[in-house]
Amino acid sequence: MKKRRSLLKSIYFCWLLLGLFIVLFVAGFFSASKEVLFVSIFVLFIFLYYSLTKLKCPSCAKSDNLLTFSRALIQPVYCRFCGQLIDIKRGVSNEKN
Numbered sequence: 001m002k003k004r005r006s007l008l009k010s011i012y013f014c015w016l017l018l019g020l021f022i023v024l025f026v027a028g029f030f031s032a033s034k035e036v037l038f039v040s041i042f043v044l045f046i047f048l049y050y051s052l053t054k055l056k057c058p059s060c061a062k063s064d065n066l067l068t069f070s071r072a073l074i075q076p077v078y079c080r081f082c083g084q085l086i087d088i089k090r091g092v093s094n095e096k097n
């Protein structure tokens with residue numbers, strides 16, 4: 001149960017990192033600031049590392065990309081490795097109620 005909840009948190013955190021990367025990258029690009037661009041690349045690497053280590057199938061623990069797990073929030077998505085339903089939403093609502 002706890003794993004599923006942290007999976008949801010990981011999805012939100014990954015989107016946050018991705019958004020931060022885009023904002024920093026665009027800002028660095030237009031201001032031609034190498035420091036900001038460097039920080040944005042750094043954020044991108046954190047995002048890649050985090051998504052590879054945290055975004056994992058609850059059944060087989062194999063990592064998949066962020067879009068797969070994001071789709072699992074709104075529609076049934078099956079793991080492409082083990083074929084099990086990636087059930088993020090139900091796990092969370094069970095814990096909250």
Ligand SMILES: [Zn+2]
Nearest residue numbers: 057060079082
């Ligand atoms: Zn799986």
